Amino acid sequence: MKSAVENLNPTRVRLTVEVPFEELKASLDAAYKKINQQIQVPGFRKGKVPARVIDQRFGRGAVLEEAVNDALPKLYQSAIEEGELNPLGQPEVDITELKDNEQLTFTAEVDIRPELEIPDYTGIEVEVEAAEVSDADVDEAVEQLRERFATTSVVERAAAEGDVVKLDLEAKVDGEVLADGVAEGIDYTIGSGELLEGIDEAVKGLSAEESATFTSELKGGSAAGKEAEVAVKVNTVSARELPELDDDFAQLASEFDTIAELREDSRKRLEQSKKYEQATKAQENVLEKLIELTEVPIPEKLLEDEIQTRKHNLVNHQLGQMGMDLATYLQMQDKTEEEFDAELKEQAEKGIQTQFILDELVSREKLNVNQEELTEHLMRRAQSSGMSPDQFAQAVVEGGQVPMLVGEVARGKALALVVESATVKDTNGELVDLDDEEDEEEGAAEADAAAESEDTESKDAEKADDKKSDA
Structure with a gap:
């Protein structure tokens, strides 16, 4: 078998494959055997009809068609491996020549992962809000707790x-x-x-x-x-x-004996939350910078499919569960359909770009995922899905989604590597130390970019649901 690769653009290739007829022998034998099991010819036992009789009765063309259909997937895969390509999606195959007992020639056009040049990301600098907690913030937190005991x-x-x-x-x-x-x-x-x-x-x-x-x-x-x-x-x-803000209230609403202790605990909780938000925003900003610095060609078909998938999930799952259609959702979000489509396209592009970039970093930095990391990630995903870890793990295995989870963890590690190399300052000009948040954030962000934009749509849908319940 001979194969040649023609680059149609940075994300699409055309394979031309020439196959000597003798390499189709196994598929021809399989074709005769399959046809044998489906036909009855007087004078012959079922499954024992000679090949020449099948050719005479049903035509050599039917046999060749069956054989080629059997052989094409294996031949295509061999050509992909020979060309060291990373295909995306299904190929468009065209049989250009089929000469009996001589040669089969076909072409296959398919989208591929683009080759990326990741820039030096060690110089990335981003700014985040300072993680400051004011007395007013504490007052608000305590007041919210007080409201719960009204x-x-x-x-x-x-x-x-x-x-x-x-x-x-x-x-x-x-x-x-x-x-x-x-x-x-x-x-x-x-x-x-x-x-x-x-x-x-x-x-x-x-x-x-x-x-x-x-x-x-x-x-x-x-x-x-x-x-x-x-x-x-x-x-x-x-x-x-509302209860009085005194020591009696502190004992009623918490494990603390005094209102001063309750306020101090509220301050600590708010500080932890602010630091978490700060670390999350740092990841987002570093990722934005990395995307800006990297040229990422996007396959058109992949982008179309991603847009349709996101739209389908929003309309048929998120909005469908609320009993809402897209027109109502757009009205409540005060968006036109054109604005919605533009946002969806932007989100899909960002998702694809991020996944390509982080996958490239995983490969370049030779990042591996061990069993402990995969298990921790599975536990987090199970918790967010509302399923038990055992149920979620079973669903993942039965659905063949283990490689997807491994990819999510690997991309999370790749993003953590970039964030660790970046310079992060707060709005006061102070360096932000993310070491304390790294382990937690690595799992929380997972930096599976394709999911990031979808979460945005999900949050919008949740807001819409809140508004819908008002009616």
Whole structure:
């Protein structure tokens, strides 16, 4: 077999493969055997029909077609290995010549991983926000904890800002009550902004058993995006009472004896969170710089497939689970379809670029993944998926996804290597020491770039879900 490689562009090649007919003998024998099992010829036992009879009865062309179909995958793979290529996706194969007892010639066009020149990344410098915790931050954290221990009691007065009201709602569009527009016994905190626009103004000043109507644009459900006339009835009005910020509260809400100890613990937790955010942002910024410095050609077909996959996942999985279509989602995100498509393309490009760059670093730096690292990563992925480690591991093995997980860990190590070599300063001009966060961050980021943008879409979808629930 002879093969030649023609570079059509930096990410696509055409293989021309010439195969002497004798190299098709095994596939021809297999073709005759397969056909033998499928036919009945008078005078011959099943499976014992001679080759010449098959040729006469069914035509030599049918045998050749079967043999070529059997041989092509193996011949293509041999040509790929001979050319030392890294193909992406399935090839487009064209049989250009088939001479019986002489030669088979075919071409195969396929996308390949581009050859990348990774620049010297040791000089990368990035800036992140300083990990500072103010007294106001601590006050806010303690206040949030205090809110969790608030109590309510029914009062005999008109509803005011901050009160909790129990409501019945009925939404009409064009005078018709919507099938999914009726809700009873909803608890709502006035001023929280968690329900329909205009409801705060409607219920303020109402006492128990009083009603009001207002108009609002529905954010979800069967009439999403339409103006509705909403009738609201107040069943009860309850005042919220917050506990005093004293030592008794500290003992109620925590393991600490004094409010001072509780505040100090809150400060430490906030500092840890800020450092974690700082390390995460450092990774993101270093990755952005690395992408800017590296020229990464992207195969068109791969980009198209990645865009379609991301769009399919968003529409059919994330939005589908919320009972929302793309049009409603775009309306809630205040985006046009053109803006959405442009963002999706940008995210897909970044994902592909990052994966190519980090895979190249894995190869260049000869980074390996050991069993302990793979197990730790599997545990983290299982936790984020909501499955037990055993269930997740079984699903990964049955789905043949182990190589994918190994790749994620290896790319995480590659990114950690680049971040370790970079200079990271905060907005105060101070050097940021990421050593304390490295182990945790290496697993958290995983730097599987393709997933990064998808997470962005997921977060947008979650925000949309929050808004949808308001309706």
